[in-house]
Amino acid sequence: MAKAKIVKARLVANWTWNGVNEVCGICHVHLDGCPPEATAKFQTPGDDCPVVWGECKHAFHLTCITKWLGTQSDSQSCPMCRRRWEYSG
Amino acid sequence: MQYTKRLQKELQKIQSTPIEGITVGDVSNLQKWVVQLDGAKGTLYEGEHFTLQFCFPNNYPLESPEVIFIGNVPIHEHVYSNGHICLNVLYDGWSPVLSVSTICLSLQSMLSSATQKVRPRDNDNYVRNCFGKSPKQGRWLFHDDKV
Numbered sequence: 001m002a003k004a005k006i007v008k009a010r011l012v013a014n015w016t017w018n019g020v021n022e023v024c025g026i027c028h029v030h031l032d033g034c035p036p037e038a039t040a041k042f043q044t045p046g047d048d049c050p051v052v053w054g055e056c057k058h059a060f061h062l063t064c065i066t067k068w069l070g071t072q073s074d075s076q077s078c079p080m081c082r083r084r085w086e087y088s089g
Numbered sequence: 090m091q092y093t094k095r096l097q098k099e100l101q102k103i104q105s106t107p108i109e110g111i112t113v114g115d116v117s118n119l120q121k122w123v124v125q126l127d128g129a130k131g132t133l134y135e136g137e138h139f140t141l142q143f144c145f146p147n148n149y150p151l152e153s154p155e156v157i158f159i160g161n162v163p164i165h166e167h168v169y170s171n172g173h174i175c176l177n178v179l180y181d182g183w184s185p186v187l188s189v190s191t192i193c194l195s196l197q198s199m200l201s202s203a204t205q206k207v208r209p210r211d212n213d214n215y216v217r218n219c220f221g222k223s224p225k226q227g228r229w230l231f232h233d234d235k236v
């Protein structure tokens with residue numbers, strides 16, 4: 001049986017966050033991408049720029065929603081539906 | 090500004106896919122836009138043209154823009170004669186998913202639902218007391234939740 005020797009291979013994979021095909025409502029960058037302030041240095045899409053979901057099922061970049069919640073003193077609400085923001089486990 | 094790109098995207102979108110009755114004017118300074126708002130057909134403001142000024146703070150959209158009418162100020166129950174607007178989404182009710190176009194649509198709808206052209210009841214008092222201030226510095230009491 002003839003054997004082939006693989007000298008070089010280039011593997012390509014596609015990925016996306018589960019079930020989201022939208023832009024982040026806060027920065028308007030795709031959820032699969034990096035929010036603006038992250039693009040400067042080492043961060044690449046994926047684990048460097050995590051996406052988080054609320055109990056209300058709305059998704060945002062972690063850094064974007066953190067900044068928004070940081071501006072709110074008492075009521076921590078989802079920017080989309082204004083329900084109380086709770087991270088979905 | 091940390092979210093400059095978002096504002097640039099908003100501008101591109103509003104220019105490439107315009108909304109009826111909303112025209113972006115001078116934007117030579119990205120943090121200060123002038124937008125023309127036309128009174129909708131079949132409403133008290135049909136045929137009238139108004140000018141809005143948007144000033145974006147450095148942390149927009151985490152903080153609301155300052156929005157006022159300049160020049161020809163519409164006569165409306167929620168618009169003071171100095172151009173300040175009583176609309177909760179511009180103040181306490183702000184959310185970062187709102188944008189220039191959603192604000193313009195809210196204002197158009199606010200104008201369109203008017204049944205009479207009157208100034209707010211406390212217009213003179215308000216205008217006298219807030220001379221030179223930003224509407225965002227005041228505390229707003231929203232006495233009409235129908236709009």
